[in-house]
Amino acid sequence: MQHNKSAIIIGAGIAGIATAIRLKIKGRDVVVFEANDYPGGKMSQFQQGEFRFDAGPSLFTMPEYVDELFQLAGKNPKDYFTYQRKEESCRYFWDDGTRLTAHAQPELFAAEVEQKLDVPAKLVLQKLRKSRRMYDLAGKIFLEHPLNKLKTWLRRDVLKALFFLPQLGIFSTMHRQNKKVLKNEKLTQLFDRYATYNGSDPYRAPAILNIIPHFEHGIGTYHPTNGMYQITGSLFSLATELGVEFRFSEPVQKINHRDGKVTGVSTQAGEYNADIVVSNMDIRPTYRYLLPGITAPERSLNQEGSSSALIFYWGMRRQFSELGLHNIFFSNDYKKEFKEIFEGKTPAGDPTVYVNITSKDVAGDAPEGCENWFVMVNVPRDRGQDWEALIPAYRNSIFKKINATLGIHIDQSIENESVLTPKLIELRTSSTGGSLYGSSSNSRYAAFLRHTNDSSRLKGLYFCGGSVHPGGGIPLCLLSAKIVSELCPQA
Secondary structure (H helix, E strand, C coil), rough: CCCEEEEEEECCEEHHHHHHHEEEEEEEECEEEEECCCCCCCCCCEEEECCCEECCCCECCCHHHHHHHHCCCCCCCHHHCCECCCEEEEEEEECCCCEEECCCCCCHHHHHHHHHCCCCCCHHHHHHHHHHHHHHHHHHHHHHCCCCHHHCCCCCCHHHHHCCCHHHHCCCCCCCCHHHCCCCCHHHHHHHHHHHHHHHCCCCCCCHHHCHHHHHHHCCCCEEECCHHHHHHHHHHHHHHHHHEEEEEECCCEEEECCEEEEEEECCEEEECCEEEECCCHHHHHHHHHHCCCCCCCCCCCCCCCCEEEEEEEEECCCCCCCCCCCCCEECCHHHHHHHHHHCCCCCCCCCCCEHHHHHHHHHHHCCCCCEEEEEEEEEECCCHHHHHHHHHHHHHHHHHHHHHHHHHHHEEEEEEEEEEEHHHHHHCCCCHHCCCCCCCCCCCCCCCCECCCCCCCCCCECCCECCCCCCHHHHHHHHHHHHHCCCCCC
């Protein structure tokens, strides 16, 4: 049976939904195919007893990229989606008892660093201004435009950025630059950790990634009123209101093409014709499984994958005033930890632990007097490890670190638990090896080797999501949707 559709989206992740909205607004008839029975991809939610959890992304920046989708549709974003700017971005803890609150306001953050780490506030503010300058020069330009198009490189602002190329840090690493500028081990570690925002190693990733702190301290961090899943839910509601069709539990089996052009897709229900196909699926399985007979761009596909995650979801029977929405408990040997993540297959002996507690902001996420803990450690992507056997070692490492740092026994407060492993991440989202961000940025050329948003092999084939340009994370996934919609011809 054949069905005619103007545009087909493979995958109802956040980038797939955003692309569907944009193409629908441009006048196309759009259908989205999703293998799961729910929208959102990694950005889903679940209930665990009386506790609600956001399953995936926990940090929200650049909310204007979400608002823009409603505005394009002629809607008031606040009728669908509300959020608050956070006064602090994160709380940091070290094993020696040092604690630091990263206030969102740069001056307050700098004063806190000066007080707790004895680093001059002036130096911190200079560091943040450099991050903003790097973003103004290059970040916005290269994140919002396709890198494989000549017109991108002929833009006046791009030519200006190229002139300042040495200042952008592509010839140094994040860690080397941070260590040189900050001259403090703990503060260097704090700024190095921004490499994990795209699953990379700060000891190898180019220093241009030091743009990332600007997202938190310059633009700000936010939290949706009803939790992160509100982003998925609100955009899904907008898409359905606009007339986008979603077909859940119907995975695409093949992208069809003829004479160098896409013609649609095949699922177990039949063939669907379309002159535009957009894959929000991880780029590797897109080529390996959906495009038989098409020569794959092996250089892009074989880039080193990003890190993955092991996540514990704990319903806690008490509240912890020492903790905020976002919390980081640092390892004592950061370099060793990243070496283990990217070269090893076994648990890091002393992992950095991230704890996200949305019930701090969303009271209904946990019963009264309780908290919902999303506890994550960065781990290697799946290479056949026995994750079920490794879970106890990670759990014990987390208990040891948090208990010693806070002087408590969190293991005695856990009411219920579930665990997400790299293998499960791959199973649920088709992310190769459970890599959270597609490829890593562990080389100066990584951004240029990341797969483009359109195909050079098949006319009418496009790609969005975290495994392609401009990268992973909510803002970049939404920008990939914007780039694809601008590349697609009018209906």
